[in-house]
Amino acid sequence: MEKKIVRKILDLLLNGFVTSVMTLVLHPSTCFSQQEDLPPQALEQTLENSAASGDEETDLSELGESYESFLKNPLNINKAELSDLLESRLFNAHQAKAIVMHRMRFGDLMSLQELQVIDGMDEFFLRRIAPYITTGRLFDEPNATFSRMVAEGTHQLLTRMQFGLQLKKGFADENYPDYKGSPLALYTRYRFNFMRKLSWGIVADKDAGEQLFTGDRKSGFDFYSAHFAMRNVGPFAIFVVGDYQLEYGQGLTMSSGLSGGKPSDPVMIRKAATGIRPYTSSNEAFFKRGGAVSLKWKKSITDFFFSYRKVDANISTASDSTDASEVFTSLQESGYHRTFSEIADRKSITETFYGFHTSIRLKSLNIGATGVRTKFDKPFLKTPQPYNQFDFSGNECMNGGIDYNVLIGNIGMFGEVAVSQSSTYAWVQGVTMSLHPSLAVSFLCRNYPRNFQSLTASAFRESGNNANERGFYAGINLKPWRQLTILAALDRFRFPWLRYRTDAASEGLEWNATVTYQPSRKTELYVRVRETRKMINAPEESSLMNHLEITSLRGIRLHMSTKVSAAVSFRSRIEKVVFQQGEEAEHGIVLMQDFQYHPMGFPLSFNFRYAFFDTDSYDSRIYAYENDVLYGYSIPAYYYKGSRFYLNIRYKIRKGFDCWLRYAITSYTNRDVIGSGYDEIIGNKKEEIKIQFRLEW
Numbered sequence: 001m002e003k004k005i006v007r008k009i010l011d012l013l014l015n016g017f018v019t020s021v022m023t024l025v026l027h028p029s030t031c032f033s034q035q036e037d038l039p040p041q042a043l044e045q046t047l048e049n050s051a052a053s054g055d056e057e058t059d060l061s062e063l064g065e066s067y068e069s070f071l072k073n074p075l076n077i078n079k080a081e082l083s084d085l086l087e088s089r090l091f092n093a094h095q096a097k098a099i100v101m102h103r104m105r106f107g108d109l110m111s112l113q114e115l116q117v118i119d120g121m122d123e124f125f126l127r128r129i130a131p132y133i134t135t136g137r138l139f140d141e142p143n144a145t146f147s148r149m150v151a152e153g154t155h156q157l158l159t160r161m162q163f164g165l166q167l168k169k170g171f172a173d174e175n176y177p178d179y180k181g182s183p184l185a186l187y188t189r190y191r192f193n194f195m196r197k198l199s200w201g202i203v204a205d206k207d208a209g210e211q212l213f214t215g216d217r218k219s220g221f222d223f224y225s226a227h228f229a230m231r232n233v234g235p236f237a238i239f240v241v242g243d244y245q246l247e248y249g250q251g252l253t254m255s256s257g258l259s260g261g262k263p264s265d266p267v268m269i270r271k272a273a274t275g276i277r278p279y280t281s282s283n284e285a286f287f288k289r290g291g292a293v294s295l296k297w298k299k300s301i302t303d304f305f306f307s308y309r310k311v312d313a314n315i316s317t318a319s320d321s322t323d324a325s326e327v328f329t330s331l332q333e334s335g336y337h338r339t340f341s342e343i344a345d346r347k348s349i350t351e352t353f354y355g356f357h358t359s360i361r362l363k364s365l366n367i368g369a370t371g372v373r374t375k376f377d378k379p380f381l382k383t384p385q386p387y388n389q390f391d392f393s394g395n396e397c398m399n400g401g402i403d404y405n406v407l408i409g410n411i412g413m414f415g416e417v418a419v420s421q422s423s424t425y426a427w428v429q430g431v432t433m434s435l436h437p438s439l440a441v442s443f444l445c446r447n448y449p450r451n452f453q454s455l456t457a458s459a460f461r462e463s464g465n466n467a468n469e470r471g472f473y474a475g476i477n478l479k480p481w482r483q484l485t486i487l488a489a490l491d492r493f494r495f496p497w498l499r500y501r502t503d504a505a506s507e508g509l510e511w512n513a514t515v516t517y518q519p520s521r522k523t524e525l526y527v528r529v530r531e532t533r534k535m536i537n538a539p540e541e542s543s544l545m546n547h548l549e550i551t552s553l554r555g556i557r558l559h560m561s562t563k564v565s566a567a568v569s570f571r572s573r574i575e576k577v578v579f580q581q582g583e584e585a586e587h588g589i590v591l592m593q594d595f596q597y598h599p600m601g602f603p604l605s606f607n608f609r610y611a612f613f614d615t616d617s618y619d620s621r622i623y624a625y626e627n628d629v630l631y632g633y634s635i636p637a638y639y640y641k642g643s644r645f646y647l648n649i650r651y652k653i654r655k656g657f658d659c660w661l662r663y664a665i666t667s668y669t670n671r672d673v674i675g676s677g678y679d680e681i682i683g684n685k686k687e688e689i690k691i692q693f694r695l696e697w
Helices: 002-026 041-052 060-072 082-087 093-106 112-117 123-132 146-152 340-345
Strands: 154-164 185-194 198-206 223-233 236-247 275-278 288-297 300-311 313-319 324-331 349-361 365-380 394-408 411-420 425-436 439-448 469-481 484-495 506-520 523-537 548-563 568-581 584-597 604-615 641-654 657-668 685-696
Touching: 060 123, 082 093, 093 394, 093 411, 093 425, 112 123, 146 185, 146 198, 223 275, 236 300, 275 288, 275 300, 313 340
Parallel strands: 324 365
Antiparallel strands: 154 185, 154 685, 185 198, 198 223, 223 236, 236 275, 236 288, 288 300, 300 349, 313 324, 349 365, 365 394, 394 411, 411 425, 425 439, 439 469, 469 484, 484 506, 506 523, 523 548, 548 568, 568 584, 584 604, 604 641, 641 657, 657 685
């Protein structure tokens, strides 16, 4: 039944595609330029870095939604406060402050072109952010009544289905499958918005292999999320009921949602500290459920939040001579509930969370304090290992912190000091300096002791959690002339205690440099080189004595993008990596070609990529961001030997009604089996289809 429905949908989309291509050929004058796929290209490196470090908190759908909201309701740079400019992720701290100071000295900006006289902004930068900002239209109507907001707001209903064409091992036995649900993944979301003032919505999600209206999930989808939020109502800066996220200071005491990874722009190392915001993603781990409110009084803002929810965990029994009780040994954050063991872990413990944040905002100084407490109904007790003996254990975890940021002239300083219930202090301190309109530098130091315990921290880090790490980071953004930009960063780090697969104290470094050349408005070329060195245990068979070996990963990327016309653009890329451990070296290479067709005033747009890859193993893998359906995201790792192709089609059926089709296939030339465990596929091909519809009114 599902296959018949899919075939009918594909037939309709194919007919629409053919009709649109014929219209394009017969009436080429209907093509006009349109904004490229979200997110902006500048964020790709940040997302790839997070994926490469195994950071599961990265959620591109949240970024895509944030930028699309600014496309519909551009950020008014004449009305936005400093915090609004930083929260938008469009400007760094110096650019944001320069805009505010320019308004104070000369009044409101008359046009976006006037931004070019402000330090750190040129024609290329403004062209990139122009679709997201305005000098006139409000992005938050302060005097709108509730009835007006409901009448003039925008409703959006989005549904997506996703499935693979090859059967995985977990579905192979029809009578006794290991995955209890169907291979079809489903996602549905309803959202209401009035600018940034009012929003509510609900999300329902089912992963492939999970049950739907049957078995353990007779109530419907595996995951539901909902929220109601309002901003700037009386004394309330914002209040949210339902699911929400929090981010304060530098994320050392409280941060959820986006990762604590390293940014693409080395001088944008300061976190935006977005405070309370409604949760709209389908990630089943990194959010809170309950209520949160932000109260403003003069120059101070105080937030209170409370959460009560069931979370996934692995339950075990702790036994001694006198007692045997239930404990949980790990928190399960994948969100999958496909097998008996995953279903058994589902919502197996109760988490109660509450806390506060208060801050005082002066002209150039913002100082705040945060306190949070997390309590479980069962004790947390990890399986004892030498490397995790200082990790959190018990029923409750408390953390407090003080954060600040200050802008003095062209120097910005920020930092946070946090304490855990073990009376251990951790800190992160950074500074950014705009030394010249074409030169900015940044420095960041961090010290996270081995016994610093936090379940809510996501500050700047190399990998893992915010513990057992010391480091120093330096970055530079140099623009020697208008067409050339140089970005470079160096990060040295040390792990004073043991880590997983590292049975001694270790250290490492990471550096990267990107040189971008824009000879014209239509062409951009960049070269990116990078190297990462770390230490891990040497293979047991290589030595009679356990010792550490240095591993290094070196890479170079050549990339060119050009716009042939207002609607057509190409991107070409070649990337080479070398992974070395001891005397052994492994190589990997990827060649990619992208084509994008994005007209305006025409119902059809599409993009595709064809890539060849050849790597010696998974260790020499290469990550690359891929365009996807709206709010979808994909950052796969290319490894072994083969090719990959994907095609995204968007068709505007009528005003307010859009559909997307994505087809992706990976073919291996040296594999007869793909994947492992229940995800194993017999054969050398892996194909996936996504179909998405969006209705707005």
